[in-house]
Amino acid sequence: MTEHLKMDKVQPRMLDETGQGAIHKPMTRPEGPLKVSGTATYAAEWSLPNMAEGVMVRAAITKGTCEIDESSVKDMPGFVGIYTDRMVRNSAQGTMGTNPVQPEGEVHYLGQPIAVAVAETLEQARDIAQSLAVKYTPADGAKTVMDDSTEFEDDDDPVDMGDLDKAMSEAAFSIDSLYTTKPHNSSAMEPHAAVADWEGDRVILRGSLQMLGFNKNELADSLGIDVSNVRILSPYIGGGFGSKLGISPECVAAAVASKKLGRPVRVVLHRNNVFEMITLRTETRQRMRLACDADGKLTAIGHENWQTNLPGESMAEPVDVATHFLYGGENRRYGQHIARLNRSASGAVRAPGEAVGQLGLENAMDELAEAAGIDPIEFRVRNIPEKSPESGLPYSSNALAQCLQEGAEMFGWSGRKGPKERLEGEWYLGMGVASAARSNILMESRANVTLNPDGTALVQTDMTDIGTGTYSILGQIAAEMLGIDPSKVTVELGDTDLPEASGSGGSWGAASAGSSVFLGAKGIRTKLAERLGCSPEELRLQDGVATGANNRRPLAELMDGPITEEGHIEPGSTSNDFEQAGFGAHFAEVAVNKVTGEVRVRRMLAAMAAGRILNAQTARSQVWGGQIWGIGTALTEEIQHDRRTGHIVNNDLAEYHIPVNLDVPDLDVHFVDERDDQSNPMQIKGIGELGLSGAGAAITNAIYNACGVRVYDYPATPDKIFPHLD
């Protein structure tokens, strides 16, 4: 049976009534012992009998065509084959569900996959891939730089409310600033990998993928086969951050080679391949125009952006996504302009939109607060609207003011001084704040929940755990609803033969997959209530005992066999009738070296309101992740393209600088207690990306507060600071 819910109206707060105590509090991860002992199996770690090894071959020109000369390598030891069929240009965009561009011998950017070299061993395949002769015919007209001479396509109709120019000219205070951010790489620690094997016409792919329901369609479409002939397994994923949303080149290459050879083939991307063949976050230019009246009320918000992508890619970074609903102001203008360049494709990287859009917006808010002579927290609080300023929709919940105020108190904001007023040795100290906002989304999702008479339970869904804590929270939800200890629940994930879930992305996993488990368990509760002779509302389940209507029976007495229910959640009208978002406030204290301009983050606090928190430990880890990504975004992360060729010159982890342990100070996380009744039947909101949204801006605002230098060009490396220190 299926327990189905379309989220059209507010649901009762069941998880506040159940009382098992399996949710809310910190709980360690059930798969933890496997991970810490190295026995969790990631995609590349499947070793199948008679498996051949594949290594990707990358294009060495920026634009043109290529021809592979297989004869150049076929006498090399261990040679098995060179395959170019159906090669995809780059990884698929998130939720695409169809094949990525398959350019058939054309080269659109430097580093594009053009072939896979297959051999008996990895060492042989690597040698063959490097020795393969490729004949290139370069084409004219490659574009590799976004600058003032670039042609842009306007991606969406610019919103234009009121009269921004007039409001700017009449305002008591205004700012008009250009912010720029460099491209970012997800840099999940596990490189993309695939092991493909065919059983007749059906391909079994062990991959490292975030959204199996979409991925199976993308793979089927890329291979030209029916989706029923695709099975994907992805039980453990070594981080995603958007880079594994869509099917990636090694999956298609491994499947094609394996089909031709009739034997399993493993293809693991080299780290350089990951930087080049997998979508990355676009660079952005953001023109921020803000104006306010003498009381510090916003009258105008303009947020226009310029970005890049390959021709034919549908994704655009929604830079202004949170600007539409975060602050009031009657005169508003946006615009999105995309340059089509011959460089690695742009796509979603953790918090697409907010991660960079809230740098521009929150820095601009800081600038305007200062111009108006108002404390930045007070300035933000004054501009929180009653309802969403463009759509007019009510917020499902909005605890931004509370996050800012409680956070300020906890952080010791009252000790903040002006630029260059706190000097410690050769370090200026300063504090900064930024609001966080991230749209909350519910996606269709399904799961099977089984309760056994012995009080154990099983959750099955093709949902993934990319480190986010899915194994933990799905088990906790089932345990809470069924009145059993979480250790009694087994969670099976990452197999497309299981009911189709939302996948991990857009911070919707916990809400969507979680709701399906909630519903499945709710269906079981209804059955148990019937058997006990009470209404589902009266039923109490705790520690394996059912109580209701003056009856009290252990589960074993109520059940003569396992009960399985499918839970099925669909978004409904509450998604359209309310502005749904998580809100929060980031605080940072930094030290800026007055001689070198080096910035060290001293401490950070994130005050987050994301509805009900299911597991305080895994949720906190997600926020830590966001804060630390904020440090990278603010201070070190930038992809550098060679201006002549579009080549990513820092295509590895030594030259692309993600934060290391010593870059990270003590971090505090504070969850503001909240229930969002419109979001889903569990009243939760996404947390994985909220923790990043605005985090970097708190740091750059703190840099300004420390030393009086406003950095407009991210990241805030010392060269952008010390020339301006006197």
Add this chain to the structure above:
Amino acid sequence: MKVTLNVNGEGRELDIDPRTTLLDALRNHLDLTGSKKGCDHGQCGACTVLVNDRRINACLALAVMHEDDEITTIEGLGQPGALSPLQRAFVQHDGYQCGYCTPGQIVSAKGMMSEFDLGWPSNVSDDLTAIPDFSRTEIRERMSGNLCRCSAYPGICAAIEDAAPEEGLKNTKAAE
């Protein structure tokens, strides 16, 4: 070529391409996939193993160079049901998310402790000849060769501090 590797106290005979790295020998030939490959370039630390009690990046070593060495991988530190103190502490403090960097972090932490015991200074030690202080800053510096993109660093540091006494760390100022 033929080589015998001594891994986790067991002699394992292999016939491998001389170009095979120690990491690929472990992962692809000995079915010890606990050591991870994040970069294959000595840039991330995911492949950290102990060779004669010293931590090294197994991706930067050729297997054939280590014929007579004692190699310890994450599998040799503890298994589910019999986890080492460090492994238990990583679970307890959520010193991971996706788990991919985790074996490298744990083996690296183990190796770092023996460096403390030997009195090795680091880039953040004030006095190069003094016994190093087992402080957060020292831990952070010494663990900075192990990248974690999930950014579990706060949990990683807490786990290392928590497990240190049980792991037998002795020669530090804190233990004096």
